[in-house]
Amino acid sequence: KAGVTQTPRYLIKTRGQQVTLSCSPISGHRSVSWYQQTPGQGLQFLFEYFSETQRNKGNFPGRFSGRQFSNSRSEMNVSTLELGDSALYLCASRYLAGSYNEQFFGPGTRLTVL
């Protein structure tokens, strides 16, 4: 069974641009969560999608948005990039939403904002 895949793996953008990251969950998994990882703040929850609906949202500005498609693939978008958005963006999938279902993480997309 293929794991969670994220594309692209590396991305360099400049301030003010926007970016779209993609996540393909493990086959059969319907929940996809996104996290931002930085050295200073660690791993922080962005949002979770389940069956194409946003289920949970963390404390991030509206510049961060996401969506999920009918095949459970998910994208996240960051508009008007700021230097502080440089981070590793991780996606995780699980079969169902709910705290006792194990999440499986992808390798992440390393975003650098110049």
Place this chain on the structure above:
Amino acid sequence: TQLLEQSPQFLSIQEGENLTVYCNSSSVFSSLQWYRQEPGEGPVLLVTVVTGGEVKKLKRLTFQFGDARKDSSLHITAAQPGDTGLYLCAGYGGSQGNLIFGKGTKLSVKP
């Protein structure tokens, strides 16, 4: 706001030494998870502890959940270079029941 504090932040030891990593909170968690993350990869779940006082062993790794379910520890016996990585604890909480992570302990085991 529920927070998970991990200590130490960094740990550099020689192969064969023992070590303990701590994860503490002022809040009660229904369960806590431990992950290991290697460079260039996402975190991988090692264990979930659910019951206060629970002890789980995974080869040379021993995980303990505090009686009050506010803290947890990870003990590694006879560390090996392959144990090198970032160890993260996490628990479900927050206003939406999302997974909250500690900032991690970066472990380096030198041969």
